Amino acid sequence: MNRRIHCQTCGGYKRPMHPEDAAMGFQRRCVPIRVKKPAVHDVTTLIDGKVANVDSLPSIMCDLCGEAIPDGTPAFALTMWREHEGTPGPWEQEYQ
Numbered sequence: 169m170n171r172r173i174h175c176q177t178c179g180g181y182k183r184p185m186h187p188e189d190a191a192m193g194f195q196r197r198c199v200p201i202r203v204k205k206p207a208v209h210d211v212t213t214l215i216d217g218k219v220a221n222v223d224s225l226p227s228i229m230c231d232l233c234g235e236a237i238p239d240g241t242p243a244f245a246l247t248m249w250r251e252h253e254g255t256p257g258p259w260e261q262e263y264q
Contacts, residue, residue: 169249169256173203173263175230175237180244193251201245201264203228203237228263 174180180198205228213221227236228243237243245260 169247169253171256171259172231172246173201173228173237174232174244174246175235176242176244177235178230178232178244180246194248195251195255196246196248197256199245199247199260201243201260203241203243204239204264206262 180200181196185194185196205225209225209228211223211225212219213223227238229235230237230243245263247256247259249256
């Protein structure tokens with residue numbers, strides 16, 4: 169499963185799924201959201217399985233272009249998974 173948040177500029181899925189992805193059983197969901205950063209929004213860097221650094225991010229970042237998405241800004245929560253994994257539960261509300 170893959171979960172991403174895209175800013176308005178990068179957008180949601182604008183094109184149909186690639187035929188090879190569809191043939192391999194991939195599904196996807198795109199939910200419009202208004203971004204809200206969770207109370208704890210940290211990124212942990214591991215080196216050889218050990219914590220090397222923990223950074224607290226000031227805002228949600230677009231997973232495509234890397235730009236900050238300020239709270240209250242419209243964005244897209246994207247999920248992609250394979251059919252055999254089952255439909256992922258809702259996670260989008262954690263970021264809106």
